[in-house]
Each structure stands twice: as C-alpha cells, then as structure tokens.
Amino acid sequence: MKNKIFLLIGALFFSIATYCMYLYNKPHQEVLKIEPELYTTAHGLIEKNGKTPEMLLALLDEVIEVSGEITMVEKGDENIIVILDNGIKCELEKQQYGQITEGEKVKIKGIYSGVDELFNEISFKRCYLIN
Amino acid sequence: MKNLCALSITLALFYTGYSQEKLKTRTGNVTFLSETGLEKIYAENDQTASLFLVEKKTIAFNALLKSFKFEKALMEEHFNEKYVHSDKYPAAKFLGTFEEDIDLKKPETYKDVTIKGEMDFHGVTLPLVVKADITVIEDGSITFVSKFKLNLEDYKIDVPSLVRDKISKEVLVSVATSYSNNPTK
Numbered sequence: 001m002k003n004k005i006f007l008l009i010g011a012l013f014f015s016i017a018t019y020c021m022y023l024y025n026k027p028h029q030e031v032l033k034i035e036p037e038l039y040t041t042a043h044g045l046i047e048k049n050g051k052t053p054e055m056l057l058a059l060l061d062e063v064i065e066v067s068g069e070i071t072m073v074e075k076g077d078e079n080i081i082v083i084l085d086n087g088i089k090c091e092l093e094k095q096q097y098g099q100i101t102e103g104e105k106v107k108i109k110g111i112y113s114g115v116d117e118l119f120n121e122i123s124f125k126r127c128y129l130i131n
Numbered sequence: 132m133k134n135l136c137a138l139s140i141t142l143a144l145f146y147t148g149y150s151q152e153k154l155k156t157r158t159g160n161v162t163f164l165s166e167t168g169l170e171k172i173y174a175e176n177d178q179t180a181s182l183f184l185v186e187k188k189t190i191a192f193n194a195l196l197k198s199f200k201f202e203k204a205l206m207e208e209h210f211n212e213k214y215v216h217s218d219k220y221p222a223a224k225f226l227g228t229f230e231e232d233i234d235l236k237k238p239e240t241y242k243d244v245t246i247k248g249e250m251d252f253h254g255v256t257l258p259l260v261v262k263a264d265i266t267v268i269e270d271g272s273i274t275f276v277s278k279f280k281l282n283l284e285d286y287k288i289d290v291p292s293l294v295r296d297k298i299s300k301e302v303l304v305s306v307a308t309s310y311s312n313n314p315t316k
Contacts, residue, residue: 028204060197060218076158077309079177089157091178091198113197114221118180119157125178125198 031093031109031126034063042068042085049087049115049122056122059112065130066090067107073100082127084108089116090127100129107131154183154273154310161194161223162305163281170297172206174199181308183273185235190246190275192225192306214288215253224251225259233265235273240266246277253286263306272311279304 037059040048045066049056068084075081082090082100090108092100110127159179165172179194196217201207211217227248233241243262250259263277280301283290290298 024203024205026204028207057218074157076156076160076177077307078160079158081157081178083157089178114195114217116157116180116193116195117222117224118182118191118193119155121157121180123178123195123198125200 028126029063029111031063031111032128036065036109037062038064040064040066042066042088045122046085046087053115056112056115060114062112063109064112064124065107065109066124067105070100070102070104070106073102082106082108083121087121088124089119089121090124092127092129152185154185154312156181156308156310159192159194159306159308161192161199163199164303164305165299166303167297167299172201172298174201174207174210176200179306179308181275181310183275183310185273187228188230188235189226189228190248191227192223192308194223195221196223197221214283214290220252220254222251223253225249227259227261229263235265235267236271238267238269240264250281252281253288255286257285270312272309275306275308275310277306 045056045064066084066088068088070082070084071086072083073080074083079094080092080100082092084090084106088108090110107130108124108127109130110124113123113125115121116123157178157180159181160175160177161179162173162175176194176199178198179192181193182191184190196215197211199207199210201210225248227246229244229246231241231244233239233244242264244265245260246263247258247260249256259279261277261279263275266274266276268274281304282301283298284300
C-alpha cells in the first residue's frame, strides 16, 4: 500500500515538473500556422484606429493578415521594417529579407503589438510576407 | 497620468510641428538585461521609433513594450502581463535634450554627452539623465548609443517575493539607434 502511495506521489510530482518544464520552454506563436483573427486592408485598419481605437485593443497579441501597398522600407542594422499605406509598420522576420520594393502590393501576416504614438503607426511584430 | 499625457502630446508635436532638420528611425534597438545569480533575463526591441531634432538638440524615443522579444515565450508573456502591464501602459517613452556645444554637421564622435529628459514607463514619469555617445558620420547620418540603469521600484513595477531572487532590482537598458538621411539605404 505504502509503495502505491509513493508511486502515486512520484507520478504526480513528475507530471507537475513536466508541465512546468513545458510551460517554461513553450515555443513562441508560429505565426504562419495560426489562422488570423482578422483579415483586413491597411486602409481599413488605419481607419479603424482613427475612428474606434479601443476596438484595436482587443486585437493585441492576435495574428492579423493585412494587405496593402509598401510605401516605405527601412533597413536597420538588425532588421527590416516595411510600412504599408503610410500607416502600418511591420517588422519582418529575418528569413523574409528578400527583394522587397516600394510600390509593391503585398499581404503580410504578423502579431499586432500596438500603436506607435511617435509616428502614429499601427505596429506588428514577427511578420511574414504571404505572397 | 497628466505627465504621461503631456509627454505623449509633446512627442506627437515634435513629430508634426517642426520644420527644422528632423532625423528619424523606426529601427532603433533597445535592450534590457536583468541578471542575478539565479537567472538572466534579456529582451530586445528592434523597432523602437526615434526622432532627433538636430538644431533643437532634442531626442525622443518610443518603444512599444509588446515589441520586446524574449528568448522564451513565457518570459515575454509574464513581462507584458505581470510586470509592465503593457495593455494599460503600451510604451516606454523618453524625451530629452542636451546642452553640450557639439557640431552635428561635422563628422566626429562625441563621448559621454549628457542627455537630460523625462522617462515615462509603466504610468510613471520621472526625470532621467543619461550619458550617450553621439557619432556624426560623413554622409550626415548620426548614431546614438547609451547605457543606463532603471530601478524597477521607481517605476512601480512590483516583483513578487517568490521570484525576487531571480529578477534584479535595477535593469540595464541599452539604446543604439542610427539616424540616416536615407533610411531605405
């Protein structure tokens, strides 16, 4: 009987430890594999932010797919930022650093991370070009 | 809260209001490091927005807290939800000026320039003085590098006693930005 109790307690501790290890090491969201919470255009999102900014709050941390025209590409030392329709800022993941040109119409999938007040741009991280 | 609004409005005015030479970047690098004997926590934000008003000797930063990237997803989650409450206080902002008589048209490195300003973080606005190295490059672009410490208690960031040994009271913040006349290079 005692052995059974020890075995049960051991199994319980092992399960808890395994779960904690899983939580501690759980991977980041795989943006490409996640169904977007919202499919929208850059214009639509900019308009939404202008009229009802509180609605965007509910989308924080969600994966969104945005289509629009690249109006600016800014290359940093460590990354590339793409601006869609002068109002959506997307930080591309490193493997996306191919040929990106201004004026190109693209679809980008990324995680919404808030509005940058300095340049009034809607910001995305971990972005991928879809087409 | 009033201070926070004032700083936000001032930042917005700096962007829209001045016609003088205005260098800007969206690819500013801001990192922070908390290191104790038990754990090292490091995060990086490579999309910090920044504006440098050359004639006004004024510099502004706006780092969205959700844009900080951690090695571990759980750390990123805890940082946003339990410590900095980024849904409520989405950004860390700094607005500062320097008085040193340096020529930002002439290629040179100016070491330990004193920047005096205000930092708004986690709903608390406090004066902050930092040292920075400012380098003017021949093509007219400017780099800005600074390291300073932030005391978490000063910004009302509560660290639960259970993890107090794992998170340092002061975090080391590093800022490195490059303002190019032609950021698309």
